Amino acid sequence: MAAAEMSFLHNQLEERKRRLESVVALTPEDANLEALLREVDSALDRLASGTYGLCEACHDTVERDRLLADPLIRYCLDHLTGHERAALQRDLDLASELQRGLLPPADLKVDGWETSYHYAPLGPVSGDYCDLYPYNGQLFFMLGDVSGKGVAASMGMTQLHALFRSLIGMGLPLAEIVGHINCFLCGSGLAGQYATLVCGRANTGGDAELGNIELFNAGHLPVIAVEQGNVRLLESTGFPLGMFREASFTSSCLQLNADGLLFLFTDGLSEAQGDDGEYGIERLTNLVRRLAACCAADVVSACLEDLRCFAGANPGVDDVTLLAIRHAA
Numbered sequence: 658m659a660a661a662e663m664s665f666l667h668n669q670l671e672e673r674k675r676r677l678e679s680v681v682a683l684t685p686e687d688a689n690l691e692a693l694l695r696e697v698d699s700a701l702d703r704l705a706s707g708t709y710g711l712c713e714a715c716h717d718t719v720e721r722d723r724l725l726a727d728p729l730i731r732y733c734l735d736h737l738t739g740h741e742r743a744a745l746q747r748d749l750d751l752a753s754e755l756q757r758g759l760l761p762p763a764d765l766k767v768d769g770w771e772t773s774y775h776y777a778p779l780g781p782v783s784g785d786y787c788d789l790y791p792y793n794g795q796l797f798f799m800l801g802d803v804s805g806k807g808v809a810a811s812m813g814m815t816q817l818h819a820l821f822r823s824l825i826g827m828g829l830p831l832a833e834i835v836g837h838i839n840c841f842l843c844g845s846g847l848a849g850q851y852a853t854l855v856c857g858r859a860n861t862g863g864d865a866e867l868g869n870i871e872l873f874n875a876g877h878l879p880v881i882a883v884e885q886g887n888v889r890l891l892e893s894t895g896f897p898l899g900m901f902r903e904a905s906f907t908s909s910c911l912q913l914n915a916d917g918l919l920f921l922f923t924d925g926l927s928e929a930q931g932d933d934g935e936y937g938i939e940r941l942t943n944l945v946r947r948l949a950a951c952c953a954a955d956v957v958s959a960c961l962e963d964l965r966c967f968a969g970a971n972p973g974v975d976d977v978t979l980l981a982i983r984h985a986a
C-alpha cells in the first residue's frame with residue numbers, strides 16, 4: 658500500500674481514537690465503545706509494528722479497497738468467518754441496490770434528444786458513473802470512472818452523483834461545477850482516488866440552439882461523435898478530477914446536426930480482452946460509424962453484442978458502461 662494511503666489510514670485511526678475517547682469519557686459503562694476503542698488501539702499498534710494490513714490467518718495482504726473503506730479490518734476476504742461473510746454479503750447487496758437506484762431512467766428522451774445506456778458492474782458495486790439529468794431546458798450527461806475498484810470506488814461514484822445533481826440544481830455553469838467538484842475531490846477524496854470524467858450540457862431549448870453541446874473531457878477516453886458518416890474523436894482536454902487542486906478545465910463546444918450521435922464509454926469496453934488482444938478504440942469507432950443510422954438503444958445493444966462476440970470465452974475484468982446520445986430533432 659502506498660505511503661500516502663498508509664498515512665491517510667493512520668490519520669483516520671487517530672481521529673477515531675480521539676472521538677471514541679471523548680465519547681467514552683461521557684459514557685464510561687458502554688462495553689461496545691470500550692471494545693471499539695481496543696480495536697482502534699490494536700490497529701494503531703499494528704501500524705507501529707509494521708504488521709498492519711496483513712491478514713491474521715494467512716499473513717497475506719488484506720485487500721486495499723476494503724482497508725481504505727474500513728481501517729479496522731484484520732482478515733482478507735478468503736478468511737472471513739461464516740458470520741462475517743454473510744454480513745458482508747448483505748452489505749454488498751444493499752450497496753448494489755442503492756447504487757442501481759442512482760441510475761437515470763432507461764432510454765430517457767427529452768425534447769430533441771434520445772438516450773440509452775448500459776451499466777454493468779463487474780462485482781456487486783462499481784466505480785463507473787453514469788447519469789442523465791434534464792434541468793431547466795438542458796440535458797446534462799455525465800459518464801466517468803473512479804480510480805480503484807469495489808466498495809471504495811463505488812463510494813467515489815456516489816459522491817460524484819450527489820455533487821453533480823446538487824450543483825446543477827443550483828443553476829451553476831458547467832465549468833464552475835467541474836471546478837468545484839475537482840476541489841472537493843482533492844480535499845476530501847480517499848487517498849489517491851481520482852475520477853476520469855466526461856460531462857456535457859446539451860441545449861433542448863429554441864430551434865437555433867438545439868444541437869449545441871458544451872463538453873468537458875477530464876482525463877477520460879475520447880467521446881465518439883458521428884455526423885453524416887463522419888467520425889470525430891473528442892479527446893481529453895484536462896486532468897482527471899481530484900488529481901490537482903490548481904488544475905483548470907476547458908470545455909469544447911460542438912454543434913451536433915440532427916441525427917448526430919455521441920457515444921461515451923468506459924475502459925471496461927475499450928480494454929476488454931479477446932483471443933486476439935484488446936478490443937480497442939479503433940474497432941469501436943468503426944462499429945459506431947456503421948451504426949450511425951440506428952436509434953440510441955440499438956447502438957448500445959449492437960456494441961454489447963459485438964463485445965460479446967469479441968470477448969468469446971474471455972472473462973470481463975472491469976465494469977462496463979456505455980452511453981449513446983442522439984440528436985433526434
Ligand SMILES: [Zn+2]
Nearest residue numbers: 712715733736
Ligand atoms: Zn487471509
